[in-house]
Amino acid sequence: MALNTVITLYFLIIAGGVVRSTGAGMGCPDWPRCFGSWVPPTEASQLPANYKENYGAKLKGEVEFNPVKTWIEYVNRLLGAFTGIMIFLTLLASIPFLKTGDKQIFFFCLAAFLLVGFQGWLGAKVVSFELLPIVVTLHMLLAIVIVFVLLYLLTWSRFSAYTLFKTNESRKVLNTIGLVVMGLSLFQILLGTQVREAMDEVIVKLGYSSRARWISELGVKFYIHRSFSTIVFGFNIFWINKILKTEGRMTLPGRIAIACLFIMLAEIGTGLIMAYLGVPPFAQPLHLTFAILLIGLQFVGWLVINGNKYLRYNNKKIGEHQMLTSK
Template identity: 60%
Template structure:
């Protein structure tokens, strides 16, 4: 594990790392919240944006709404015009978490300003990119609502969330001094290539998952939320491709785990990350089995989605850590030449 404090740490370094770590965790929570919104059909719980039923704080009872709210919002709610307080507040809490995430990432941007005139200026620009993307993510959120959950907008919304996670992980790991280690170069380069391949395949699996989700949305619109046991039957080819491709992802990651596990010298961070890959993949497969064979329970969908993004983040952290090691070793070789 990365030491929380190094000899050259300043107070700002420690603050920046804490804020960035909290931002990563919050983004993952936001992704999970988005999964809960979709799995419970709460995406239109607030039919307008940025307000909810025309108010900054949504109602808790139908009588608090305008008397003609069914006429005002009936088209967007597609006939489900009876006020549902659970769906409304599920979506509203998701939005609040999004605002909190934006504030936290803005805090990391402010904490990165001192790096602007140092050799760590990349941390400022990465933090700035994350903050800009959070703004874009908020705009995409409004489009998701205004387009009434159009599949393309929902998918794009998720992709941007993944990019934000990657940027924040980059800033967190790069805020620490490079770590050195001793490896046989050919084997280490092979491991790095396996990491890249695992990221590509895992991202492809996530994109296939969005196709399954779109097919499931079609099944939901046709059968309703009370017919969960019949959803899987309606998914067709995307579901079977997604399920079969998981074996490819598992195979490549198993090979990656084997190669890193047999390294003679590996950092504590590297050991924790590869253990994380193992645990997350097993949990991801288990949650997929639960969804496929137990009528797609609502709790399993956000877990399945969040685990997929956690897996991508862990694999990306491994890649960054590998790049750090190679960079440090090259500098060491130049220094001794």
């Protein structure tokens, strides 16, 4: 359940990126309905006669109905609702842990369920505040928190036995470097949201027909974001190299480190495509998704390396593991 929920959540993040890249954030100007209906229209003739007067202000002057943007936003909302259902099912699956020594698993699931409910409320505020930048950024940060909670549950259920009894002094160094790497990655994501907010202002001024000019109009925020990426890259390479030397390439931490390397290269590649090829629509959601994938894998790698401390097992499981190890 945790694995399927994480996959669903990443699809939701991709959908959110598509919404931003296509300018479909106000494709449905009301919430939870869309143009007053539970199923959005596919053509202007299905809209109320006075829809331009009712929704013109929220649509920021784009009063001509655009069915593509409307359905992009609507699919994003459907994915959000489906993600909520998946997290609720994960919560139900965690109830038996209340009777074991792993009660924290239920409470993590409960936290994820409550957070996704708050995220839905915040999504409504994104619409009601007409894409106010600070609300959009909070919406993004909360998505990362939910990803972390679910990845903890996934790591606990699949990988915690790997590090249960391993001890290595060098892992203290990996732990510290990992925290720094995750902090830098999170800060870079926040810088990226600032660039995206600046881009929203540029889009309003130039329109979607002038994509090739967007980057040149972004100003200093873009250059800070681009320059800081070299620092993030350097620390990631150092951490990945340290993991490979300490743990080996074929171990679980080693495979996670290699995956981080490839995702980071893909993240840099989509950034270069946006910077030098006129911000093509497909690159924006991919750039965002790779960023969340990278910080998520960093978190999983950090948990696995520090499994003794953060992935707690009850005494029965520890005994079973000791028996298997002795055999």
